[in-house]
Structure formats: C-alpha cells, structure tokens
Amino acid sequence: MSSTQSLLFDRQNSGERSPQELQSVAEREPTPPPISPAGQVSPILPDVIFAPHANLEQSHLNSPTREKTPLLGRPKTRLNSGGRELCDDFNVFSDDPEFTEIVRVAEEAILHGIYPQRISQGSSGSYFVKNLQGKNIAVFKPKSEEPYGHLNPKWTKWMQKTCFPCCFGRGCLVANQGYLSEAGAYIVDRKLQLDVVPKTRVVKLASDTFNYSPVDRAKSKTKRFALEKFESIGRRFNRIGLPPKVGSFQLFVSGFKDADFWLRRFDTEALPESTSQSFQLQFERLVILDYVIRNTDRGNDNWLIRYDKSAVDEEAGMEDSSDWSLVKPPEINLAAIDNGLAFPFKHPDEWRTYPYHWAWLQQAKSPFSQATKDAILPKLSDMNFVEEVVEDLRTLFKEDKGFDKSLFEKQMSVMRGQVLNLCQAMRDDKSPVQLVQMPLITVEKNRSGGKEPGRVRHHSDSFTQSFHSKAPFFSWC
DSSP: OOHHHHHHHHHHHSOOOOHHHHHHHHHHSOOOOOBOTTSOBOOOOOOOOOOTTOOGGGSGGGOTTTTTSOSSOOOOOOBOTTSBBOSSOTTOBTTOHHHHHHHHHHHHHHHTTOOOEEOSSSSSOOEEEEOTTSOEEEEEEEGGGSTTSTTOOOHHHHHHHHHOGGGSSOTTSOTTOHHHHHHHHHHHHHHHTOOOSOOEEEEEEOOTTSOOOHHHHHHHHHHHHHHHHOHHHHTTOSOOSOOOEEEEEEEOOOSOEEHHHHHHHHHHSOOOHHHHHHHHHHHHHHHHHHHHHTOSOOOTTSEEEEEEOOEEOTTSOOSOTTOGGGEEOOEEEEEEOOOOSOOOSSOOOSSOOOOOGGGGSGGGGSOOOHHHHHHHHHHHTOHHHHHHHHHHHHHHHTTSTTOOHHHHHHHHHHHHHHHHHHHHHHHTTOOHHHHTTSOEEEEEEOSSOSOOTTOOOOHHHHEEEEEEOOOOSOSOO
C-alpha cells in the first residue's frame, strides 16, 4: 500500500487523532494531492523557482506594449456564406479581392477630398463614386436615400409622396430594399451566367456629399472640434466623422449609352448579320433577367448599349486593301442597370401594370434562340438549382435589419412562378412578347414540405402553384 493510500485509509478507519499524531504523520508523509468532488486526484502543480540573476527589465512583463495587449486576444474573423468578413471591415470580400480593392480605392479617394457626385436623374439619391484621378468607378445607392427613405434628397419625390401617396411608389415592392434588389439582380445574373449586370455588392461608405440629417452633421462637427482642442477626450469617441451609409455599390461601365439612343439609330442603320445575332442573344439574356426578378422599372432609358463601330484588323495582312475580311465587324454589348425596383412580394394588381418596355421592340417578336435555351433551360428546370438561388438571395436579404421572413417567402413565390412560366415558354418556342402575355403564377413553398413518415418526398409535395387573376386598374402603364 502506498503512503497516500495509507493516509487515506487511516483517515477513514482510525477515527480522530491527537494533534501530536497528526503532526507526526504530516512530517513522515508528503502532502497528498487535492481530491476533486468527482473523486479524481488532481495533478500536482509544478514548483516555481525564483532566479535571482534574471534580468527583469528585459522580461515581456515590463514590455512597453504589454499594457496595451488584450488578455483574450483579438477575436477571430467570421465569414458568412457570401464570403464577407463579419468582424472588422464590412467592405472586405474574401471571395473577391479585386472588388475589395476597388472599394478601398473609393474610400481612399473620399479621404483625399474626392467625394462622390450626386446623380441628378432618378427618384432617389445615387452617386458617381470616383478614384484618386477623379474618374467614375462605381455607382453607390444608399438605403437611407431611396424613394421611401427618410433622407431622400429629391424634394420633388418628397412632394409627390406627401401630397399624392396613391400615385407614388409601387405597392407590390418592399419599401427601402432597393439596394438589396440591385445586389440580388447581380446574384441571379451570376448564377445564370447571363453577364449583363455589372458587378454589384452591398458596402458601407461615408461622404460629406451624402444627404445627412442636421443632427448627424452637428455630432460630427462637435467630435472633430473636441479632437482638435481636447485630444484626450476626442480619442474616446468610436467614430469622429459622419456615419457610414449602407447601400449598393455597382461598378461603372464606360462607353455605354442609353438603349433608346442606339435603338433609334438601328432603325435607320441596319446592323451586320453577326452583330445582329450577338445583339439578339444578349437581348434575350436581358429578357430572362427582368422576367425572373420581375423588374417593375425596365424602360429603354435604364438599360445600356455599347456599340463599337467597324475597325480595320491591324494584325491581318494589308496586301489587298479591297479585302473586306480585314474589317472587324462592329461589337455590341448590353448592360442591365437600375435593378432596384425588382423582387416584388406580389404581382402588380393595384394601379399600374409596370410592363417591360422591351416587349415592344422588334427583337422581342422572335422566339428564344436555341443557344439561349441550351444555356438556361437545364438550369431553371432543376428545382434544386432554383432553391440554391433562393438561399443565396436569403443570405443577402438577411443583412437588412428589417428583414421579414414571410415577405421574403412571398417574394420568392413570385420568382418561382416567373421561372416556371419562362421554362414553359422556352419549351413551347415562344417569343419574349408571348412570354409576358402568359398567365401570372406564384409557386409557394409549403411549410410541411411533404414530410409525412414513410412517404417519398417529391417537389409536387413541397410547392403549391396558384394563378394570379386580379388585374391592375391601368393595364397599359
């Protein structure tokens, strides 16, 4: 029997001892380790040895930076499913370093006094964001300056909203979600590989040219004064400047003009065959995007066309100047901007229809090409793919503080119905103008999802299809 076990045995069976006996036992036996409540013997702590010749001045305990080092260390950065860092910097996208660098350039330009410039057109506050050279690199649309935002700088829209609320806004859209709609359109464009929406993400920016309330400007001015006059007090503030605004940040596309400008030119100047085919394919992608997200604001003035006229191929030989093969055909590209009025939670059924203005174009009368159907139909026919798009949109929309789960489900019900109609139109070789004439459908996801025990789950068990019969008062606008 070991000495520790002997001591424990004596304590349990020998009864009480005199102080002299206890002292004698303590001198003979080493001190037993402490016993935990669970009956396990805790490990003995190591001895601490003092070194009298150690140089305490060089120890990290007396380091000048030791006092500023937090005990628990810096929290690790977490990433959401969109690849964004949630801890330190809202404008850092780990999945897109190139976009992160562009936002950083915009922030640096603002610090050097090159402020975003407000765009005069539109019903909300939107701004051209510039780089250090003063060149436009993006368009920023803050949430607080949207048509229903409390800081909308367009006083004419404020008058319309105040005096004629029935004629202002769109009753089928969720208020103040335009910036999410802009970024959501890019998600749909990226998932379907349409390549018609410029890259758009949600960022935070602060600038003196943004529309702030007098209270925010007064706070910022007071904090700056305190920092200049009383530095010890000013350093206690978490933020000195104006509060950053959350909004959509869409990369600027150069060389583009309003579609209406080029469409008028194309009426008198026929396009070459190869250029016309390219334009038709890109036009069909625009149609797919607008129909899937149910864009309620697609006129010919808010989608863009870039048309580069014919040029001589300098790389080819020039022996025969009459050879037309040396001339490159004109290049044409489309850009779908202004996607902030999409993703309705119901089909328009009050005052206006909000039609797609591209439906009156000649290109809308031709059936969808086989190339478009081969690229899009397999994806949209797969309900799992559609639900992946829904989950990506959910991750985006949940960033908003006013996110409403029930409203989002209604928005997705409209989108699923649009997808269903689009797939059927492609199978039936219909044209875009015939597509917009199809009955409106909503596909709602059931809460039970067909989870009865012993039953195989099918998509028909998970979704309910319904037709929308109510028509708005005006059917032509």
